[in-house]
Amino acid sequence: MAKIAKIEVKEQNPLNSLQGFFKTLLEQEEISAILVPQHLPMKDVVMPTLVTDPEKLNGTDPLAPVFPMNAAKVVSRLTGKPLGGSVAVVLRPCEIRAFIELVKLKQGRMEEVVLVGIDCLGAYTNVDYRRFVGDDGAEATLRFCQNVLAGKSTAVEDFDLSPACKACEYPVPENADVLIGLVGVDINQQMLVKANTPQGEALLEKLKLPEAKEPDGRKKAIDSLVAQRVEYRDKMFAETTEATSNIEKLTSYLANCVNCFNCRVACPVCYCKECVFVTDVFDHEPTQYLRWAKRKGIIKMPTDTVFFHITRLAHMSTACIGCGQCSNACPNNIPVMQLFRTVSSHTQKAFEYEPGRSVEDDPPLSIFREGEFLELTGGKE
Amino acid sequence: MEDYQPTIIAFVCNWCTYTAADLAGTSRLSYPPNVRLIRVMCTGMVDPKYVIKALLEGADAVLISGCHIGDCHYMNGNLKARRRVKLLKELLPRFGFDEQRVKLTWIGASDGIQFAETITEMVPELKALGPNEVRNQMVL
Known part of the structure; x- marks a missing residue:
């Protein structure tokens, strides 16, 4: 007790x-x-x-x-x-x-x-x-x-x-x-x-x-507060899922993004000491931009915007604790938190992971086991 | 859409699936030419970024293929790859990428026939799915 x-x-x-x-x-x-x-x-x-x-x-x-x-x-x-x-x-x-x-x-x-x-x-x-x-x-x-x-x-x-x-x-x-x-x-x-x-x-x-x-x-007051918030959350999940359900919609959702990476700086669980998006990997050759533009006739500049957000989701969505500092830091009012929490709810569920619960729980991508996720390879190990 | 040919980017491990693809070639097995092989030392080094990038650049599917569980040259690289593919399969369909556009298989070094079969099966499936809609977007 x-x-x-x-x-x-x-x-x-x-x-x-x-x-x-x-x-x-x-x-x-x-x-x-x-x-x-x-x-x-x-x-x-x-x-x-x-x-x-x-x-x-x-x-x-x-x-x-x-x-x-x-x-x-x-x-x-x-x-x-x-x-x-x-x-x-x-x-x-x-x-x-x-x-x-x-x-x-x-x-x-x-x-x-x-x-x-x-x-x-x-x-x-x-x-x-x-x-x-x-x-x-x-x-x-x-x-x-x-x-x-x-x-x-x-x-x-x-x-x-x-x-x-x-x-x-x-x-x-x-x-x-x-x-x-x-x-x-x-x-x-x-x-x-x-x-x-x-x-x-x-x-x-x-x-x-x-x-x-x-x-x-x-206890009752806490339960009622949580219930109220869960209701708001689920509505937010449904709306965000709809607003980003294909790549065209996702692109419009992120249309105001200027690649400032403030969301990444503000994010407490974006753990890389140096983000790959500021390294030489993304320091493309000028001729590369021209090739990209020629392929489609038009590309949005700066490039790698959607790529950045999806990669960040792949990196930290299992650890997203939903503090909302990404949205707070966004200079262009993109609802970043809504997108990240919505996607995180799925990735966290996939690995049955609740971030921030206990230091005993291993981050999902730091461990691996035999005999798991067999459905990915047609049920075969 | 009659002449639509899907592009498959395949990350294949040096020890198993690349060798299987090589064997398919030396055995004169034929399979559709829609696949672009990228040899990596192990599926465990396939960063999720590679898959995301390939799909955002307009690939119609990404195949990740390595050694059977227990056969990994580096003990457990394929177990790591499996978790990452699981993550990608949760992530990418949220944005309209069909689940079939990311595929994980285990094809051993002696399975040349299975490699040819895998590609032969994938191509009509992808044709039925239609082109990756990113091809028409100005995103990267």
Whole structure:
């Protein structure tokens, strides 16, 4: 049975209480630093910060409805080689799942990291968040959380949560060492703290938080949130499948792509250190372009656009955790996430693989077995 | 469409299927000339990119053929190839590439007859399927 405690919330301000919690966490001997999103003083954006001084946690805001990047990449940088101390990383569920994928690929290590996951209420795109937050900073965050947990709409003016968040069926970070629960909890009174691993339990023991029980309504609230998102997701799958069902449609779907490769840079599970699409392999001879053009009379420039996206799907679709940063990074508003999640749902099912579930699961293309997929060769081995 | 001739790009492994194709030739077996053989050392080195590229450039089918399971010169290259073909068969049909356009077979070094038969069977199937629609697109 997982150990459950609570963070008491004073003056209806869960953010202040969370800051207090992080401060206590950082004061623990075994925690050298904490990685947590903060409002940066120079501008009201929220970025991951690496903090070692407990007094420098005042701008902490992990509940802000935005994540400018998938922080799994930052954690990968911190843990790829020995760090010389433990770091507590405060992440969204999709960031934890992406990090687990990177650990499998030896681009991160679990040894010196404590995963602190917070129930995710969703996020706006970077552009929309700036419109949402205005000059309100943390106040905007509180308004957002109260609204969502009271079942009110997340839509503001003409925008809403990003489609990736609306379609995300993993709002609860079940694989975190320490989970902070918001869904189905009255966050004006308290927040749940749950230890899911022995490491989390040992840490929670030291923090001496008051014990608590999971509120009766929590499971139901989570189920209903997930059901809502699955419904949105399945509709998105159906629409995207239809919109890309042949090569002509796929070409129009990707028509605005300018080969900037931002989606690949933003993708936390695009794991190659150097992408083949920026190597000499794609540094074609000028005469080659002319030959291509002559064959059909016309080719779109730059070339290799559809090739790039299908290759990226072949590389990372089994590991796609659906964070939506690809769409967030696209300068031309191509619904990249919708395409990648739709295709991924099929490739992941084919290998019965759930990315980000556990470091014990091998990535499908890193293993092979005898006697599998015999249907490919007419049932014969 | 009477004179439509499909193009098959075949990635064949040095140790088995290439040798089988060679044997088919030296045995004077005849098979349709629609296939372009690319000899690779092992099916395990056939990057999914090669298959995607071939189809996007207008090939009507890609054949990947290597040693029977257990016979791989490099122990398990063909097992790796099988997983990659599985992935491609999930991926490419989503964008309208018929499943038949990617084919995996195991043809051993002594199976010259089977190699000729495989190509002979593929050509009418592909003719029935019609040309790869990418040929009419300005995509790459």
